Amino acid sequence: MRRRESLAGQVVAINVLLVVATLFAASAAASLDLEVTDERARFGLLAITIVLALLVNMAMLRRRFGPLERLIERVEAIDPADPQAFDPPPEARSVEEIDRLATSFCQLLDRIEVERRRSGRLVLRAQEEERKRVARDLHDEVNQALTAILLRLEALSHDAPERLAGDIGEVKGLTNQAMDELLTLARQLRPTALDDHGLVPAIDGQVRRFEEQTGIRAGFEARGDAFGLGEDQQVVVFRVAQEALSNVARHSGATRVAVGLRASGNGAVELSVRDDGRGFAPAEASGGLGxxxxxxxxxxxSGDLEIESAPGEGAAVTLRLR
Ligand SMILES: Nc1ncnc2c1ncn2[C@@H]1O[C@H](COP(=O)(O)OP(=O)(O)OP(=O)(O)O)[C@@H](O)[C@H]1O
Ligand SMILES: [Mg+2]
Structure with missing residues (x-):
C-alpha cells in the first residue's frame, strides 16, 4: 500500500529541499569559501536565517491547514441518521478554498437528504398501498368465502339429523371467530376509517378498541383542525399512534393512557401518547423496530419524535410534524 502523507508535510518537505538548494546556490553565488573562518560564520548566519524562515513557514502552514483538519474531523463525526446537524467550523469561512469545500459538502448532504426523504416517502406509500390491497383482499375475498360457508352451514343445520346439530353449531362458532379475527387483521393493516372519515375518527376508533382489548383506561382528546393534513402526514400520525399504543399494551403495565392530537390547521400537528406504566430508559431501549x-x-x-421516559415514571411519546 502506498504511504499517504499529509498535505502540510508534503509542502514542508518541498520547502526544505528548496531552501537547502537555495542555501548552497546563495553561498556559491557569493563565492563563500568555507575554509575561511570569517566566511564560515557568514555561511552559518545564512543557514540560521534560512532555518528560522523554514520554522516560521512550518508554523504558519500548520495554522493555515488547521481549519481543513477541523473540517475533516467534523465530516468524520457526522451522524448518518442526522446529517442535517453537520456544522462546518467557523474558521473554515476564512479560507476561500476550505469555505468552498465546506459549502459544497453541505449542499451535497442536503441533496442526499432530499433524495433520501423522497425515496423514503415512496417506500411508505408503496407499503401503505400494499397493505390496503391485502386488507381489501382479506375483506372481499376471504371474508366472502367465510360468509358463504356460514350460509351453507345455516342451510345444513335445518336438514341435518339432530345428532349433528352440536357439531354444526361448533363449526359455525369457529367460522364466526375466524371472521372476527380476519376483520381485526384487515383493520390493523389498513383502517378504512382513515380513508373514509379522516384522522381524528380513525385514532378515536383505535383508542376505543385498545381500551376494549387491553382493559387499560384510554382517553383521546383532539384539538384544532386536522383536515388540512396531507395523506402522508395522516398515515404517519396514525401509524405512530398505533405503534405507541401497541408498546403501551405490550411493555408498560400501565393502568391509564392519554392520547392527544393537536392540529394547528396549517399542516402542523402534534400527537402525544402518555402512559403511567413502568417506563424505561429510551437510550438503552433496543431490540425492537418500533x-x-x-x-x-x-x-x-421533516418532523421529530420525542420519547420521554424513565424507569418507574411512565412514558410519553410525542410526534411533531411541521
Ligand atoms: N410505553 C412503554 N413502557 C415501557 N417500556 C417501553 C414502552 N415503549 C417501549 N418500551 C421499551 O422499549 C423497547 C423498544 O420498543 P420498540 O417498540 O422499539 O420494540 P418492541 O416493541 O420490543 O418490538 P417491535 O415494536 O419491533 O415489535 C421495548 O422492548 C420496551 O422495553
Ligand atoms: Mg414496539
Missing part, C-alpha cells in the same frame, strides 16, 4: 420506525417516519416528513 421506536426507530416511528422516528424514521417522523424524519421523512
Amino acid at each position: 421506536l426507530s420506525g416511528m422516528a424514521e417516519r417522523a424524519r421523512l416528513l
